[in-house]
Amino acid sequence: MTKRAFPAALAAALIASLALPAASGAQADAPRDELLERRWESLIAGGYEPLTIPVDWYDPLALVKGAPAPFAVPAADQSTIAPTALAAAAAWAEAQNSTALIVAVDGTPVFERYWQGSGRDTRFNPQSMSKTVTALLVGTAIARGEIASVDQPVETWLTEWRGQPRGRITLRQMLHMASGLEQGDAGMGYAISLDNPVVRHSLGSDNNALPLSLQPVGPAGERFDYNNQVNQLLGIILKRASGQDYETLLSERIWQKLGLADAAVPLDRPGGNAVTSCCILSRPIDWLRIGGLFLNDGMHDGEPIVPAGWIAAMTAPSPAYRGYGFQVWSGNQSIGGERPPGVPLVPWQSEAFVDPATVILHGHGGQRVYIVPSRRLVIVRAARQWPDAWDDALLPNLLARGTLTP
CATH class of the missing domain: 3.40.710.10 (DD-peptidase/beta-lactamase superfamily)
Structure with missing residues (x-):
């Protein structure tokens, strides 16, 4: 067919x-x-x-x-996240049917792991x-x-x-x-x-x-x-x-x-309209730089991608729901209690974020970008299967707590 x-x-x-x-x-x-x-x-x-x-x-x-521009390579002796925290994050991500877990500090990837036959150049949805x-x-x-x-x-x-x-x-x-x-x-x-x-x-x-x-x-x-x-x-x-x-x-x-x-x-038909609500078929690692815009007031390499203040406007709590801004989830969501059955619309977390300003790009099946401003962290997770027991606090909090102080 x-x-x-x-x-x-x-x-x-x-x-x-x-x-x-x-x-x-x-x-x-x-x-x-x-x-x-x-x-x-x-x-x-x-x-x-x-x-x-x-x-x-x-x-x-x-x-x-x-x-495509290359990503910076961190010096071997300059890791800013404890190896035990990275290992624990990877183990949990693998157990949750992930195909990719990538972590960057200040725009530099410090951890990159793929599973289920995926690699850096494998596109995902x-x-x-x-x-x-x-x-x-x-x-x-x-x-x-x-x-x-x-x-x-x-x-x-x-x-x-x-x-x-x-x-x-x-x-x-x-x-x-x-x-x-x-x-x-x-x-x-x-x-x-x-x-x-x-x-x-x-x-x-x-x-x-x-x-x-x-x-x-x-x-x-x-x-x-x-x-x-x-x-x-x-x-x-x-x-x-x-x-x-x-x-x-x-x-x-x-x-x-x-x-x-x-x-x-x-597209809906040849030469027609693009889908905008989902499906930018792309590499997981490229979402590190999209997440980086939320750390740098919309700047990348000294150039404004969006106007000054737009990121703050995007992440400001909306009157209708404090956990959502302009097409992005921001701050603590549904915390504690029993994990909702099925597929909860609002992200569920077992505890409050270490950084209450944490931002979530949220996709069906547990596609995620977490931005943790206080630790200058961007975390990307991709998958082709539903996770068994997803907790939106686990990765950002584990890695935030594992960030080494200067």
Whole structure:
């Protein structure tokens, strides 16, 4: 069977079994979408869920051209993290089905370990960690005057909504995941069926149709409601504000400036729209430099990637949920008690962070970047399987406590 793209913006929705029959019923009269049909057939035939989809299965892809620059090599006698802490972190990461664990101090990798046949140049799917990159790109648009303010109403760019209540939602409220918009799943939740509009959207040939159809279900700004489709709306806004495709913005404004290797993003159809809420197919080590932006007020090698103060704005607590900023998790989350069953949306940690300013880039299946500002630490973890018992405090706290004082 020919491989077809699966834009996995519904990542969390594919936790359940995929051995379901193709739906007819409610969608029998929908216009035929051959790409949707072939992707659905391929999804079922492969028995895939987002973590098990091979990176080379995505098609079509848009190149995110990089400009790879080497990473610094630490001096052998200048380790700033106790070897016992690094060994314990690696042992736990391996036991949790990790494919990569990489640790950097002040931008220099001090530990790099791969498992399950992976290596430095093996691409992975960071899943929803990609959402944080979308917010970084909003910062670049503000720096260039393409967007004047995050308090502008989204009807400025989403002209289809002009004069409607949803048009008055602000960019800030979307960045905070407090848009008040519906999920778009017609009440079907995580049901893996072609009757579910989110499934049809995620496998179909138009990434923009479903997000642009969303209607308000509550006041904007009042309730935190994590929504993949809202991030796709941010991607539409970026494209319309800048006049450039998402993959071009990603390449020219972040990837090349950070000295990262070539990456790729899935498209809904040849020459079509990029997925923005997930799936920047890339090397785990390159996320060290993305994390480094949170240590250096958006600077890299003396150059501003985002405007001064944008990182502080991204990580500031939102009114609707203090643990979330602009498409990024910041500070302590759900602490202690029993670990939530299944797949908790809010990151769970067994104890408070050693550094309460710890930042988390959070992706389906335990894809993580942790930034620990007080220790100048960036930690990257990648996986292709769910961990057995993930604890979001363990790696950052273990390595923070193991950091040697000068």
